[in-house]
Amino acid sequence: MTDVVSHVPPSAGQELVQLLTPEGLRVHRDDYDVDLSDEELRGLYRDLALARRLDVEAVALQRQGELGLWPSLLGQEAAQVGSGRAMAADDYAFPTYREHGVALTRDVDPLKLLAFYRGVTNGGWDPNEKNFAIYTIVIGNQCLHAVGYAMGVNFDHARSGEADESQAVIAYFGDGASSQGDVNEAFIWASVFNAPVVFFCQNNQWAISEPLEKQTKIPLYQRAQGFGFPGLRVDGNDVLAVLAVTKAALRRARQGAGPMLIEAYTYRMGAHTTSDDPTRYRLASELEHWKLKDPIERVRSYLFRNEKADQAFFDAIEAEAEQMAVRLRAECRALPDPDPTSIFDHVYAEQHALVDEERASMAAYLDSFVGASH
Amino acid sequence: MTDVVSHVPPSAGQELVQLLTPEGLRVHRDDYDVDLSDEELRGLYRDLALARRLDVEAVALQRQGELGLWPSLLGQEAAQVGSGRAMAADDYAFPTYREHGVALTRDVDPLKLLAFYRGVTNGGWDPNEKNFAIYTIVIGNQCLHAVGYAMGVNFDHARSGEADESQAVIAYFGDGASSQGDVNEAFIWASVFNAPVVFFCQNNQWAISEPLEKQTKIPLYQRAQGFGFPGLRVDGNDVLAVLAVTKAALRRARQGAGPMLIEAYTYRMGAHTTSDDPTRYRLASELEHWKLKDPIERVRSYLFRNEKADQAFFDAIEAEAEQMAVRLRAECRALPDPDPTSIFDHVYAEQHALVDEERASMAAYLDSFVGASH
Amino acid sequence: MADKVTLAKALNMALRKVLEDDPKTLLMGEDIGKLGGVFRVTDGLQKDFGEHRVVDTPLAESGIIGTAVGLAIRGFRPIAEIQFDGFVYPAFDQIVSQLAKMRARSGGRVPMPVVVRIPFGGGIGAVEHHSESPEAYFAHTAGLRVVSPSNPVDAYWMLQQAVQSNDPVIFFEPKRRYWDKAELDVTATPGPLFESRVVRPGQHCTLAAYGPMVKTCLEAATAAAEDGTEIEVIDLRTISPLDVDTLCASVERTGRLVVVHEASVFLGVGAEVAARVTERCFYSLESPVIRVGGYHTPYPPSRVEEEYLPDLDRVLDGVDRALAY
Amino acid sequence: MADKVTLAKALNMALRKVLEDDPKTLLMGEDIGKLGGVFRVTDGLQKDFGEHRVVDTPLAESGIIGTAVGLAIRGFRPIAEIQFDGFVYPAFDQIVSQLAKMRARSGGRVPMPVVVRIPFGGGIGAVEHHSESPEAYFAHTAGLRVVSPSNPVDAYWMLQQAVQSNDPVIFFEPKRRYWDKAELDVTATPGPLFESRVVRPGQHCTLAAYGPMVKTCLEAATAAAEDGTEIEVIDLRTISPLDVDTLCASVERTGRLVVVHEASVFLGVGAEVAARVTERCFYSLESPVIRVGGYHTPYPPSRVEEEYLPDLDRVLDGVDRALAY
Ligand SMILES: Cc1ncc(C[n+]2csc(CCOP(=O)(O)OP(=O)(O)O)c2C)c(N)n1
Ligand SMILES: Cc1ncc(C[n+]2csc(CCOP(=O)(O)OP(=O)(O)O)c2C)c(N)n1
Ligand SMILES: [Mg+2]
Ligand SMILES: [Mg+2]
DSSP, X not given: OOOOOOOOOSOSSSSEEOSBOTTOOBOOOSSSOOOOOHHHHHHHHHHHHHHHHHHHHHHHHHHTTSOSOOOOOTTOHHHHHXXXXXXXXXXXXXXXXXXXXXXXXXXXXXXXXXXXXXTSOSOOSOHXXXXXXXXXXXXXXXXXXXXXXXXXXXXXXXXXXXXSSOOOEXXXXXXXXXXXXXXXXXXXXXXXXXXXXXXXXXXXXXXXXXXXXXXXXXXXXXXXXXXXXXXXXXXXXOHHHHHHHHHHHHHHHHXXXXXXXXXXXXXXXXXXXXXXXXXXXXXXXXXXHHHTTOTTHHHHHHHHHTXXXXXXXXXXXXXXXXXXXXXXXXXXXXXXXXXXXXXXXXXXXXXXXXXXXXXXXXXXXXXXXXXXXX | OOOOOOOOXXXXXXXXXXXXXXXXOBOXXXXXXXXXXXXXXXXXXXXXXXXXXXXXXXXXXXXXXXXXXXXXXXXXXXXXXHHHHHSOTTOEEEOOSOOHHHHHHTTOOHHHHHXXXXXXXXXXXXXXXXXXXOOOOSTTHHHHHHHHHHHXXXXXHHHHOXXXXXXXXXXXXXXXXXXXXXXHHHHHHHHHTTOOEEEEEXXXXXXXXXXXXXXXXXXXXXXXXXXXXXXEEEETTOHHHHHHHHHHHHHHHHTTOOXXXXXXXXXXXXXXXXXXXXXXXXXXXXXXXXXXXXXXXXXXXXXXXXXXXXXXXXXXXXXXXXXXXXXXXXXXXXXXXXXXXXXXXXXXXXXXXXXXXXXXXXXXXXXXXXXXHO | OOEEEEHHHHHHXXXXXXXXXXXXXXXXXXXXXXXXXXXXXXXTHHHHHOTTTEEEOOSOXXXXXXXXXXXXXXXXXXXXEOSSGGGSGGGHHIIIIIITTHHHHTTTSSOOOOEEEEEEOOOSXXXXXXXXXXXXXXXXXXXXXXXXXXXXXXXXXXXXXXXHOSSOEEEEEEGXXXXXXXXXXXXXXOOOXXXXXXXXXXXXXXXXXXXXXXXXXHHHHHHHHXXXXXXXXXXXXXXXXXXXXXXXXXXXXXXXXXXXXXXXXXXXXXXXXHHHHHHHTTTTOSSOOEEEEEOSSSOOOGGGHHHHSOOHHHHHHHHHHHHTO | OOEEEEHHHHHHHHHHHHHHHOTTEEEEETTOSTTOOTTOTTTTHHHHHOTTTEEXXXXXXXXHHHXXXXXXXXXXXXXXXXXXXXXXXXXXXXXXXXXXXXHHHTTTSSOOOOEXXXXXXXXSOOOTTSSOOOHHHHHTSTTOEEEOOOSHHHHHHHHHHHHHOSSOEEEEEEGGGTXXXXXXXXXXXXXXXXXXEEEEOOXXXXXXXXXXXXXXXXXXXXXXXXXXXXXXXXXXXXEETTOHHHHHHHXXXXXOEEEEXXXXXXXXXXXXXXXXXXXXXXXXXXXXXXEEEEOSSSOOOGGGHHHHSOOHHHHHHHHHHHHTO
């Protein structure tokens, strides 16, 4: 293990790290900052726009009956794109069920996300190809997986004797999830094993109908203090700030300085999922307030005002997003239902008498109908 | 709910609250202190001595095959007596499996403790008579029970409209237990519901063979910071300091100021249980070091040096302890094994067809032997 | 005149009734307050009974059951909601180690009058972990009682009876039947909670089910009747304890038993039904007990759940297999 | 020459072997390092393989399994120890929702070659929660495999085979047999892991058991032989999947089956054995399958456990009941 301890957040602090105001004004800081080319900045805008367009399309597909469910990321694009783009290629992310924006940055075909919520698969992509685990629905479970994976990074180092910068891991979770035993155990394990993991909490203010104060009396980033590692709150609607702090936290983890908690302060602008009706439990005015902090609008203003992008650029992105949506719509509709006997295919890696028997019996049963209709 | 917020610990701090040094010197403090009569002081000594004598006797009984197991409290007498004596009569305690000293202060007949470890019952006493829950073996479970109970105190107030000082609750747990999801969930619930509960952690430095650093990288009392309530470390071998801080924490809880974490810094001077062999994992020198901090010896010195007790007093206590031991030995040996069919008696409160059937079948089966031996 | 109400509404009415009748009852769970629960079973109750009787909790199922145990120690009668079947597992330790055992461990001194409401089963097109049938885990656990209503009327009465029980009851609500309607006469007198019920008489074969599968079995019986097969349908209602008497009385008449549930057949409740009925009615059975249920796979993606779940045809296939002996 | 070793030592030897053979294996659990585990099964391994291969963990079972899942995603083959049967429940969620389902959910892309070692069962005079038999919970869970050795030789081979399996295996160690000895020839070739074995032939009745009860059944068979009853004893070895072929082949010869375990009879593994064998061998059975096991109570205080646990007499009583038909 290396003893280089880089950049511990100075604040672990009271303030919200912000690099781009809601109005699109660039703020510079000594502790966290980014130095991006115009092209990189435009790339972030593109990510944000595609994430939102994907989301809009998915909600529409659900309304049309093409998906069973969709948890919208509306409002959380910056938190997801910023953190996703902070990762190095071989860093590994453990998402919840809402990390569509992160998925895009990991180059997961969004069709796979739609396939999951359409109900044709419970997974969809190869986690070890994209270094992006499958979605986790059971709140909090993935945080322990992330820590285990990160412990493995350390164990591999111990074996190989290497101590260079290497992989880091991000565990995504929500404000509600912070109450689960698993998440708090993950904090303990990460600390005790000095695991190279960044806990990335998207505090979108709500856990379905429950506001933050049902989960905690103090700001969530302060939870980390109780476990002996730094915690920090970032403006989750500011893609630059999220990128900066997540990069720093990942670098720190890679260098052997252990875990860190990032609370991305953001807002779930839509319903919890397409099944939810937020008018039952929150005021419309809250949404209006957060609309002023829109994560995409501020990047657009910034780019435009500083002549880092022109209208043609924005038009092109819009066209690209539209194209993506059209493709996704068509491909999603065309996704075939799984073959019924496929449910037996991957339960076990090796031969299993009962599964074989049940597969055969289902096949015979289904065949009997084929026969009947002849 | 009252808005009186009394005495928040000033330090939540770096230091160890101590009122009586290992040498038996009395230290006075502004924040926490006790003002006890000589009689009360002698009472504490008596509690400590009886707790230790009970423990010695129980270990001996286990060695003689009279008990299945015994987890010794050796070294933790002050933490237990101090916190137990801090409770008001109608406060409620949720112990682990090692709180024999607390049990004594709650007036639980120690024979009941022996009965549990002899294996003639899984409970033994009436929790609601003594306001002392039955022992909990599954690490951490009881912390949530304590919080639930304490929430109930608040709910009862809400219903009755009362807001006076009322009951508080203590949840006991160990340093190892601090890693369990349940314990951390208990912290969250207590904070969110502002439950009148004191989390009393006896950090005896070991969880069976695992030293503290396998559970945490920072002092345990600091865990509370992550959950938004105060935490404090007290010299767990100093009965006066434990009494003082626990009283303050309970008072605070009763007054509606919510939970607090007390870390009683102490040492497990014996084996984890009579089944354990600590020579496999720790050095004898560690024990020697802690012997100098013995929780009883310092009280004896203090009383004696300050002429608050004379030799006759100590002799009388020793005689009383011996008498208790003699009685316990005899009564423990005489504890009858339970009637086999009694295992069915309390599984359900109400009639249950399967249990009735199985009880009858066991009875008939046992009867067949009685017949056979005629 | 009895009104028609949905199963969800019947549960809501039952909860309202117990909250009114007994000040020691309280509801606790995720999103049960303003939202009224994701299925609206607790709709309007927090508004009427307050935040101390209808408690929105932190997102932690072990916390829900653990604090319910503590509240019960204090004399409350908590009614906990687990939002979906697949989310009861974080609470498994508190249920199995504490809720189920507390009364016995304390020598009967500390009863655990706690109800754990769990919407269960599939068929609603949900995403993974939202369609599980974990009842066998609880039925195998001594100290718990396990019941499941199949219709709005039972839902109304059984939930109240579960709350009145001094034992912990795991109350499985057939989520895909939440919107089924029936006439509910709230002035009626319900039968005992822990009894099964013959809901359709028949002489050729007995069909036993609980919760969501009862309706499927009744439909199967109707279909079979057209072909001249008279199926007796038993709504088990209680899973633990099992009402073996009612089952055996039927099997002694019909000589055949098919037991149906959504849960995996392997060590599902049907295994116990089969083993116990076979032991008790060995000479009456003309065929082995046939089990129709889910497969030994995780609950599949929703686009294939219809093939996973027993339906009318698979139930009748089971009946045919029994009749073939 | 084969040496005599205890079951605990055989497990220790197996663990040493897999740690030597495969650098991706690692052990994790509470007190498994310097202490060598409370039963000394991991004795000396941390010293020889280091703290990164034999990992003392924080006191949190969900953490143990959850991080094992993460390690498996990275390609490790974790072997997790749960200190006692009664402490597996905090990990139930990670086992049921993640360990069991991960492979299926990921479309076969993420295998879970994880072994969860659990000392189980009673008979050692332990305090509550230390004598449970929770195997049915896991056997009902698709995606898991569940095995239990009954003797040192099987312990040695089966543990290695479990580690080699690419599926998650819940490995139940019969704790009261840890000190039983047998000759172990480490050069032998073991049979397949998921097969049961006839350990004593007989023609009048089949007796099936696993783990700690196999010895009890063998003793019962010896005693019965003196009275002229020839009992065939099957050591199931594998609980999930069940080796129904071996069971049925025997039952077709003997016509009778008694199944024995320490766990509660109600929805215990015997229920599935009874239901399945009865379905498969309906016309061969001259008596219903008789189940001998624990009662529907929490595991009782140790001073009365001998009456709770099946012993030679209760097993023979079960055989008598089967033979009475
Ligand atoms: C263990 C568990 N309990 C309950 C649920 C149901 N549920 C799904 S999402 C959710 C709220 C999660 O809130 P949060 O962690 O803030 O994430 P967000 O949905 O806001 O992104 C709940 C209660 C679940 N999926 N898993
Ligand atoms: C859930 C659970 N896991 C494991 C155990 C086994 N066990 C009993 S005591 C103990 C160590 C507890 O350490 P700590 O919390 O520090 O309390 P102490 O014994 O030192 O008083 C362990 C691991 C248990 N009882 N419960
Ligand atoms: Mg949220
Ligand atoms: Mg300790």
